[in-house]
Amino acid sequence: xxxxxxxxxxxxxxxxxxxxxxxxxxxxxxxxxxxxxxxxxxxxxxxxxxxxxxxxxxxxxxxxxxxxxxxxxxxxxxxxxxxxxxxxxxxxxxxxxxxxxxxxxxxxxxxxxxxxxxxxxxxxxxxxxx
Numbered sequence: 001x002x003x004x005x006x007x008x009x010x011x012x013x014x015x016x017x018x019x020x021x022x023x024x025x026x027x028x029x030x031x032x033x034x035x036x037x038x039x040x041x042x043x044x045x046x047x048x049x050x051x052x053x054x055x056x057x058x059x060x061x062x063x064x065x066x067x068x069x070x071x072x073x074x075x076x077x078x079x080x081x082x083x084x085x086x087x088x089x090x091x092x093x094x095x096x097x098x099x100x101x102x103x104x105x106x107x108x109x110x111x112x113x114x115x116x117x118x119x120x121x122x123x124x125x126x127x128x129x130x
């Protein structure tokens with residue numbers, strides 16, 4: 001669910017709007033369609049939408065339901081990925097040392113992302129530029 005939510009919110013940002021801080025995929029999709037993002041099959045959304053509790057208690061969802069949700073999320077992400085053109089957004093990958101306990105460090109990489117600069121909020125007002 002989180003991957004699909006992030007892609008939908010990225011599409012909304014790419015169209016120059018700021019998505020609400022919600023996790024209701026149906027409402028996010030309605031906002032996305034309103035700003036010009038292609039619609040997503042409501043059956044796919046229904047198969048993904050879940051409570052955050054499923055992350056902590058695997059008994060709340062059956063194995064086949066989890067597999068169906070996984071494929072639905074992949075389908076949504078694949079369908080909407082072309083919308084995210086990154087016209088004014090920027091991303092980069094950086095070498096990064098992750099601090100660990102005891103003063104140890106772990107070498108890794110970090111993805112940096114800056115959303116489009118002239119963000120338009122859902123009410124038509126210009127948002128903060130970055």
